Amino acid sequence: MSESKKTRVLFIKHLNSSFIRRDEMLLSEKFTIDTYLLRTIKGLGVIRELIKLLLFLLRNISKHDVIYIWFADFHAVIPVILGRLFHKKSIIVIGGVDAAYVPKYKYGTKTKLFGRLSVWLTTKYANLLLPVSQFTAEALFKNVSTHLGSKSQIIYNCFEPDSLIAKTSPRAIDVITVCLASREKTLYIKGVDFFIEVARAIPQLNFTIVGLSGEAYEFCAKKAPSNLKIIGPVAHSKLQNMLQNSSLICQFSRHEAFGLALLEGIAAGCFPIGYNFGGTKELLYESEALTIDTLSVTEAKIQIVQAMNVETSKITRIQQQILPRFTCKIRQKGLEKAVESQYLNLNKKS
Known part of the structure; x- marks a missing residue:
């Protein structure tokens, strides 16, 4: 030895x-x-x-x-x-x-x-x-x-995915974000308040937030438009299933050290869109993922609508560009x- x-x-x-x-x-x-x-x-x-x-x-x-x-x-x-x-x-x-x-x-x-x-x-x-x-x-x-x-x-x-899932169409959830939070202040750090406003601006798509509880859940429930679904914390297996049934994953954190949920979404075949700042910027660096340079609802709307029509091959390339680095x-x-x-x-x- x-x-x-x-x-x-x-x-x-x-x-x-x-x-x-x-x-x-x-x-x-x-x-x-x-x-x-x-x-x-x-x-x-x-x-x-x-x-x-x-x-x-x-x-x-x-x-x-x-x-x-x-x-x-x-x-x-x-x-x-x-x-x-x-x-x-x-x-x-x-x-x-x-x-x-x-x-x-x-x-x-x-x-x-x-x-x-x-x-x-x-x-x-x-x-x-x-x-x-x-x-x-x-x-x-x-x-x-x-x-x-x-x-x-x-x-x-x-992050080590069990397997890589190519995008399949159609997927039940259009746009998803993951945020484990029970306190209202965490919502601002993770950009969930911004995600809600983006959902309101794109009524033709359905949006989902996963992982909220306590005052964070109550805050979002009061603010949510009709096309936004809020789900509490779920078992990891259920989260994987939800990601595999989502077309896009967004991460708009104002402060993000790394972003494991974003990598999980990419592995599950979600097209990633992120705020070009902090750890999110590092994850999506030099890939074909889409980013927004400011927390602008208009800018996010343009990127989300564009991403809804991407080809499966592009998501496969993004998986190859990002996941091997981590x-x-x-x-x-x-x-x-x-x-x-x-x-x-x-x-x-x-």
């Missing part, structure tokens, strides 16, 4: 999202992974959970070589500081919200005082930062510190090199 296979990675997270679990799976193919999931509880209960994390780390940190954390937030402070004290290298994946600072919509970890302190401490004392896109890296340097560039490495998030094999190799580099640096100093 090679030395790298003996490397023990302590994987710390406060969310159990599918893209985070995917990193666990990718890293586990080469390293021994031990995972700690911090329960996120509102109020004073979080103090109890942080104490549990502290005790766990004091018992276990010496058994590991590298600490790997998703998001530079409150849950990363104790692991990063203890990593320094115990001479363990720490890696933080910068996922987007931790790099963002959009006070108008109260979006970004930095918009709260404790979050601001958490981002500053964790990015300062972590050994390596891994932004999931160029846009996220630039936001990190702008909103946190320009000095972080020297210890940052962009490794794109990844395979999980590419991310896996990048993450393995990142972990190995920190482990080797640790041994050199030992």
Whole structure:
């Protein structure tokens, strides 16, 4: 067994999202992974959970070589500081919200005082930062510190479709967007308010929003025109089925770190239209997908009407132009090199 296979990675997270679990799976193919999931509880209960994390780390940190954390937030402070004290290298994946600072919509970890302190401490004392896109890296340097560039490495998030679906005609849903949101402010960040206005401007087509709940659902239900259907969170298998029955997928986010839902739609044979900004711009770069340069209803209407008539061959080309750039094999190799580099640096100093 090679030395790298003996490397023990302590994987710390406060969310159990599918893209985070995917990193666990990718890293586990080469390293021994031990995972700690911090329960996120509102109020004073979080103090109890942080104490549990502290005790766990004091018992276990010496058994590991590298600490790997998703998001530079409150849950990363104790692991990063203890990593320094115990001479363990720490890696933080910068996922987007931790790099963002959009006070108008109260979006970004930095918009709260404790979050601001958490981002500053964790990015300062972590050994390596891994932004999931160029846009996220630039936001990190702008909103946190320009000095972080020297210890940052962009490794794109990844998507691995089960299969590629060519466009079939007709599809029941004309235009779809995916937004997992329960709070109204998230709707503005993800451009759902704009999507509603676009739907209103094209009454001859039907539109669908998937993933809303709580106040976000209620807000959209009040604003929605008759040709717009709002659906709550659904199982992933049902979402795939809906995408395979949609002609177009739109992503009009005002701030988007990456955009997995857009890639899922492309793999399902949806023609993509996006706001030419942030992570969306990076995904659609140098492809035959359509973009809008401003959040203009008129501009979006023109692109959507045009896209409804595209040939299947064009969607197939878009799949070939975009999806190979974000395979999980590419991310896996990048993450393995990142972990190995920190482990080797640790041994050199030992």
